Amino acid sequence: MEPLIEIKNLRVDFALRSGIVRAVRNVSLTIHKGERLGIVGESGAGKSVLGFSIINLISKPGRITDGQIIFKGEDIAKFPYEKMRTIRGNRIAMIFQDPMMTLNPVLTIGTQMKETIHAHMKVSDKEAEAICLDKLRKVYIPSPEKRLTQYPHEFSGGMRQRIVIAISLLTSPSLIIADEPTTALDVTIQAEIMDLLLELCKTENMGLILITHDLAVVSEVTQRIAVLYAGKVVEVGPTRQIIDNPQHPYTQGLIKALPQMAGGKKRLNQIPGMMPSLLDMPAGCPFQTRCPERIERCASDVPVLFESPRGAQVACFVREGGR
Template sequence: MQRLLDVDNLSVEFALRQGTLKAVRNVSFTLDKGERLGLVGESGAGKSVTGFSIINLISKPGYISGGNIMFEGQDLAQMPFEKMRGIRGNRISMIFQDPMMTLNPVLTVGTQMIETVLAHKKVSRKEAEKIALDKLRKVYIPSPEKRLAQYPHEFSGGMRQRIVIAISLLTDPALIIADEPTTALDVTIQAEIMDLLLELCKSEDMGLILITHDLAVVSEVTQKIAVMYAGRVVETGETATVVSKPGHPYTRGLIAALPQSCGKGLRLTQIPGVMPSIINMPSGCPFHPRCELCTDVCKLEDPVLTENKFGTMVACHHADKA
């Protein structure tokens, strides 16, 4: 397989008055052409910051403090702003959580799509409109010619998210980063949107980074998974192996918390405690205050990612007890 993305020891920091906060610490993963990766974890794990840093959308006072982001042979972490504009929205597209925040409410869908094409491709306005119509058809928007003249508020939530996906496809990107793309949608529409993303990735041979807290969605859509906790990857490997044979107690906790993991009529399982704040990170393993396997070594030493007997990489002193 052809390597598309190689994130190596990525670190992101925020320079604040109370000191430098490490939001992402030494995150590494790879993605081949057409491959799908899930970034999973609770809110505050660093998933979205990792996704934003790939396309250099970190707002000040945040900055990439270390590591490399190699995409199609170029280091995005060191790329000048002007050159990055040729990559962002062109070779790499991003789908955000709320489509109403993504779409401009005072411009028609057609205007927004056509302007996007003209910003990245040297084509006529008529050709740009043809491309827009083609992408709307690919995401199964009915009567696309009519829809181009409508405004975002005239669409349902699911339709708006389909339009956002269509916009992300306008430049035929090699990679799509989807940040919680179904959070604002009801359950049945969520399934439709995820099926659509999976279908498009296969038909267009696009890479996908799916950022979510939902392990059930990741297990159905992705081939690889990286579980994040407190700004770092604590477990990574093939999705099927990580879900069926989790090596980190945090991963096991996430799986046990899924409704389908509990018996009918029983209380949902939950991981005790909350994720630590990056302002006040505990010593040793960040997960140790919530971990049932915690021993003295966990409180003193931060474990490194090590391959376990199932072939996945796990950052846990007691991964052998999985």
């Protein structure tokens, strides 16, 4: 089956006065139609930059310096701005962390939704309104006719995020990129939003890239997980395989750091040290300065992903047997 989107050796750099920051380093990932992929890692690992780069929303001085993003047979990484507009928000939609950064506070929900439709589809205003109402119902917004006339400040945080999801569905995209979509919401609302995304992926047969630092969330929603560290994929594979039997020492550290892993009144586990600066990456494996299992080779060579006998791809010399 042909992939919906295939990321090949993607590299994203930021040219700063202090030097080149390589935020995404030779990342390769594949997502099929209807598949749900989670991208996890610490803050600064490059998760959001990877998501933005897929729809070419990286602000200067950042830019894609190498690699391909093949979407339905075309390399959209090389699309000019105007051509990319036919993809962004249309075939590929994005849901951001804060809905108030997406919604215009001085326009009604109806106006904003119709503007999105008219930007990508040639339909009448009446047809556009019918599409708006249909999508609001799909995300379980009560009294959708009334909601179209209201402003963003009249909604709760959870309702605003539902509206943003409805907007992302307006053009029936093939892929949704959700960047920490529940960060600003309380736990109960978080669960409702994630259940909604899961349901929509199944009913609409959409692909989903869920970007988050929360392994508990991806374990409930996604089918596969890619673990990012310092801009590089260190482990990727089936969700249950990675949650139940992580191979890379970094993935093991993330799972051990979950509150439920501590139990009782024990102190939370944590990974010692900090992720290295992307301006001053150490030689060898980027995780070696924090790794409890490092071997001599880790200080000089950079490991690449290999097929683990346990079902995942792992970038670790120790798991390769020190070869």
